[in-house]
Amino acid sequence: MIDLRRLHVLRAVSHYGTVTAAARALHFTPSAASQQIRQLARDLGVDLLEPQGRGVRLTPAAESLLAHADAIEARWDEAEQDLRAGEGDPAGPLRATGFPVAVAVLLAPMAARLRERHPRLSVRIREVEVAESFDLLFEGESDLAVVEATPANPPSADARFDQRPLLDDPFDLVVPEGHPLAGRDGADLAEVAHEAWIAPVAKSPCRPHVMAACGAAGFTPDVVHHACDWNVTAHLVSHGLGVALIPRLAQLTPELPIVRVSCADRPHRKLLTCTRSGGHRRPAVAAALEELRALAAAAVA
Missing domain, CATH: 1.10.10.10 (Winged helix-like DNA-binding domain superfamily/Winged helix DNA-binding domain)
Structure with a gap:
């Protein structure tokens, strides 16, 4: 035995x-x-x-x-x-994790909706980086995670986890007001190939997306400044210190003198939901996933 x-x-x-x-x-x-x-x-x-x-x-x-x-x-x-299938309305604790943007834009409103619709369900959110979300799921300390797809994640065929697409989050080119591209509906990244750039720090899951998008446009960006937080990046842009690619879901300080410009190159990152294998069948998790899908559809509409 x-x-x-x-x-x-x-x-x-x-x-x-x-x-x-x-x-x-x-x-x-x-x-x-x-x-x-x-x-x-x-x-x-x-x-x-x-x-x-x-x-x-x-x-x-x-x-x-x-x-x-x-x-x-x-x-x-x-x-x-x-054993719990006959318990009816979702109840008890639901532990969810996500990286900062996922918490702000998806998990927080998900928790608010679940509180209204399933009052016996108690949602507990924890902000963590992507790798830690998988660790917490593996350890049984989390029931649901919203993660960014990265090469470092467990493969989609990993039997321990159930990873499912949630949404594609496009990157916008962010420039200061008064920039020649600020009044445009869209732009090619090659048009800012010779400008100073602000990029995510090396450990950020988004840095490879930024570098790959620039590479696909035919140039290596001159990265002058690095930042961990998207609002820090936006403040640097607002002072004319460079341009940046920022995910559309990132909520930036509204009064900043910056402009988002759609990229003709359409760079994006993929967001996934992840549970332990079979975990999506739990009533509480199923209810949360339903809310997340609705929020994701609205976010990219």
């Missing part, structure tokens, strides 16, 4: 990449986490970890076991949903 607690430690090692990181997430010491995996290996009569440099990696037997472990986790969630 497999001890599911030990199996969860192995799943955590696979998710976080190292025994130390998995132990930290599970509030174990590294030695205790290693002991759990060694005992699981003895129970099964196979090696689950093997040395790799100064660390360890999963053996083929461990990879095979994890495929079954993910299926077990999903079936357990399904069983819990079936």
